[in-house]
Amino acid sequence: MDPVNDTPNRATDGRADPLIGRVLDGRYRILTMIAKGGMGRIYKAEQQPLNRIVALKVLSVPPTDAGRGEDFRQRFYREASICSKLTHPNTVRIFDYGKSDDGIYFIAMEFLEGRTMRQILADEAPIAPWRVIDLLKQICSSLAEAHSMGLIHRDLKPSNVIITTHADGTEFVNVVDFGLVKDLEGAFGDGEQTQAGLIVGSPMYMSPEQILQGELTERSDIYSLGVIMYGALTGRKPFKQESALALMNCHINVPPPPFAEINPELEVSANLEWVVMTCLAKDPKGRFASVQELSRALSACDKELRGMVTGLQLEIQEGRVILPLELEEHLSRRPAGSSGPYSGSLTLNRPMQVEPPPPRRVGLYVGLGALALLLFIGAAVLVLVAGTDTPPEATPAATVAPAPVEPAPPVEPSPPDGAAADTPAVPTPAPPPQDKPAATPRPADKPVARPADTPVTKPADKPTAAQPADVPAEPPAEPDKPVAEGTDKTDPPPDPGAGDDWGKPQSDIRNPWED
Structure with missing residues (x-):
C-alpha cells in the first residue's frame, strides 16, 4: 500500500470519500485515509467501544456474478483466518476481519506510527x-x-x-x-x-x-x-x-x-x-x-x-x-x-x-626432538672426546689419546666443530669409547650440563657459550632452522578483514522509489 497525503475528508480523485466519518459494521469509525493500493484502501479508524486506533483495510471488490463472489468470500475468510494467526513481533497483527451488511470486506490491523x-x-x-x-x-x-x-x-x-x-x-x-x-x-x-x-x-x-x-x-x-x-x-x-x-x-x-x-x-x-x-x-x-x-x-x-x-x-x-x-x-x-x-x-x-588452522605444533615438536637428539649426541662426543673442561682446541685430542682402543686420531679436527658437527661425526667415535667408559664418568657431568642448558634458552648461543674461538664458524646456526620453521607455523596467517569505512555516496536519482 502506498501512503497518501490527502486531506482527511477527501478521496484521491478529489471527491468526498463516502467512508470518512462512517461507522463500518457498527464497530469502526473511519477517521482518515492513510494509504491506497490496487485492491483497496487503508484508513485510520477507531474501534468502538474499545477506543483503540486501528488500521482498517477496506477491499475494493469488483462486481462479479454470484458464483465468483462466493468463491472470493470463501478465499477471504480462509486466508484472513490464517493471517490472523501470525504473531511474530516483526509482523503487523490482524485484530479482526469480516464483511459489513452492505458487502464491504474489511480487515482491522495494528496501527503503527513510523x-x-x-x-x-x-x-x-x-x-x-x-x-x-x-x-x-x-x-x-x-x-x-x-x-x-x-x-x-x-x-x-x-x-x-x-x-x-x-x-x-x-x-x-x-x-x-x-x-x-x-x-x-x-x-x-x-x-x-x-x-x-x-x-x-x-x-x-x-x-x-x-x-x-x-x-x-x-x-x-x-x-x-x-x-x-x-x-x-x-x-x-x-x-x-x-x-x-x-x-x-x-x-x-x-x-x-x-x-x-x-x-x-x-x-x-x-x-x-x-x-x-x-x-x-x-x-x-x-x-x-x-x-x-x-x-x-x-x-x-x-x-x-x-x-x-x-x-x-x-x-x-x-x-x-x-x-x-x-x-x-x-x-x-x-x-x-x-x-x-x-x-x-x-x-x-x-x-x-574462517579456514581451519593448519597443524602448527607438529613442526615445533619435530624440531625440538631433532635438536634434543643432536645435543645428546654432541654431549656424548664431548664426554668421550673432551674429557676435561679445557677449551676444545688441540687439547681434547690429547685428553682422549690415552684411551686404549682409541681410533679417534682422525677425528681430532671434529671437536672444534662442537655440536654443529655432531651429525657427521657420530658414526666413527661412538662405538670405540663404549669399550672403556670407566675413566670418563666424572668429566661427563660438566659437558652434559653445559649443552643441556644452552638449547632450552637459546639453541643458537651454544657454540659461543662453549667455545668462544668457534664464533666464526657458521654451521652452529644450521640446527636452529627446524626450530625457526616450527615457530613460524604457530603464528596465524595475516588475513585482512573487511573495511569498516562505509561512506555513503550520493544518489543522483531524485526519486527512484516509485513502485
Missing part, C-alpha cells in the same frame, strides 16, 4: 550496509513464520515495510500486507493474475516466475528481498525502464548490473554483493532455499563487516549456505527465530579464522 522503508530509501539511500543487514534480517524473521504456515507475501516492497523507532533509538521492522489478498484474484476469471487492476505484486519487485504466472514459493519472496537490498545498498534500482512490460522483460532475461557499474564509489563487501545477486537469480533453484538461509548469509556478512571474520568466502549448495565450522558454531549461539535490532553483544574476543 516511516515506510520507501520513505527512508527515498531520503537516505544508499544506506550503510550494517543497517541494511539489520533491517533485512528482521524482515526474514517475519517471513519465516509466514512461510512455515504456507503463506507467501507476493508483494514485498519498501512501502510494505514500516520502520518504527524504539526509545533506545533502535529501528524495528513491521511487515504489512501479507499474501492475504494476493491469492484472492483467483476468484475472478480463469485464474489470470493480471486482470482489470488485479496485478499480483509490483512489477519492480516481482520475480520472473511471478511474471510468468508460474508456481510461487518462498523463493519468490526472496527475489523481492534481493531487489530491495539492491536499491538500499546502491541507491539505484536494478532495472530502470519506462514501461512495466519492459521492466518485466528485464526481470526475466537481463542480469542485474554489478554494484561497481552502478556506483564505483560504493564500499560494499564482495560477500554482501554476492548475497544480493544470489537472491536475484533468474532460476529459483539458484536462490537461497529459505529466508533462514538468507538470514544466515547476512549474519556472516555482518561478522565480516564488524571485523570478527577474515578471509570469508560464501558459497551455496542446493540453496543452503556453506559456512566454515567455527563461524557456523558461533552463529548458532543466536536463536534462529530471534528478531529485533542487532547489538554488540556478539563481539568476539579475537578475530575468527
Whole structure:
C-alpha cells in the first residue's frame, strides 16, 4: 500500500470519500485515509467501544456474478483466518476481519506510527550496509513464520515495510500486507493474475516466475528481498525502464548490473554483493532455499563487516549456505527465530579464522626432538672426546689419546666443530669409547650440563657459550632452522578483514522509489 497525503475528508480523485466519518459494521469509525493500493484502501479508524486506533483495510471488490463472489468470500475468510494467526513481533497483527451488511470486506490491523522503508530509501539511500543487514534480517524473521504456515507475501516492497523507532533509538521492522489478498484474484476469471487492476505484486519487485504466472514459493519472496537490498545498498534500482512490460522483460532475461557499474564509489563487501545477486537469480533453484538461509548469509556478512571474520568466502549448495565450522558454531549461539535490532553483544574476543588452522605444533615438536637428539649426541662426543673442561682446541685430542682402543686420531679436527658437527661425526667415535667408559664418568657431568642448558634458552648461543674461538664458524646456526620453521607455523596467517569505512555516496536519482 502506498501512503497518501490527502486531506482527511477527501478521496484521491478529489471527491468526498463516502467512508470518512462512517461507522463500518457498527464497530469502526473511519477517521482518515492513510494509504491506497490496487485492491483497496487503508484508513485510520477507531474501534468502538474499545477506543483503540486501528488500521482498517477496506477491499475494493469488483462486481462479479454470484458464483465468483462466493468463491472470493470463501478465499477471504480462509486466508484472513490464517493471517490472523501470525504473531511474530516483526509482523503487523490482524485484530479482526469480516464483511459489513452492505458487502464491504474489511480487515482491522495494528496501527503503527513510523516511516515506510520507501520513505527512508527515498531520503537516505544508499544506506550503510550494517543497517541494511539489520533491517533485512528482521524482515526474514517475519517471513519465516509466514512461510512455515504456507503463506507467501507476493508483494514485498519498501512501502510494505514500516520502520518504527524504539526509545533506545533502535529501528524495528513491521511487515504489512501479507499474501492475504494476493491469492484472492483467483476468484475472478480463469485464474489470470493480471486482470482489470488485479496485478499480483509490483512489477519492480516481482520475480520472473511471478511474471510468468508460474508456481510461487518462498523463493519468490526472496527475489523481492534481493531487489530491495539492491536499491538500499546502491541507491539505484536494478532495472530502470519506462514501461512495466519492459521492466518485466528485464526481470526475466537481463542480469542485474554489478554494484561497481552502478556506483564505483560504493564500499560494499564482495560477500554482501554476492548475497544480493544470489537472491536475484533468474532460476529459483539458484536462490537461497529459505529466508533462514538468507538470514544466515547476512549474519556472516555482518561478522565480516564488524571485523570478527577474515578471509570469508560464501558459497551455496542446493540453496543452503556453506559456512566454515567455527563461524557456523558461533552463529548458532543466536536463536534462529530471534528478531529485533542487532547489538554488540556478539563481539568476539579475537578475530575468527574462517579456514581451519593448519597443524602448527607438529613442526615445533619435530624440531625440538631433532635438536634434543643432536645435543645428546654432541654431549656424548664431548664426554668421550673432551674429557676435561679445557677449551676444545688441540687439547681434547690429547685428553682422549690415552684411551686404549682409541681410533679417534682422525677425528681430532671434529671437536672444534662442537655440536654443529655432531651429525657427521657420530658414526666413527661412538662405538670405540663404549669399550672403556670407566675413566670418563666424572668429566661427563660438566659437558652434559653445559649443552643441556644452552638449547632450552637459546639453541643458537651454544657454540659461543662453549667455545668462544668457534664464533666464526657458521654451521652452529644450521640446527636452529627446524626450530625457526616450527615457530613460524604457530603464528596465524595475516588475513585482512573487511573495511569498516562505509561512506555513503550520493544518489543522483531524485526519486527512484516509485513502485
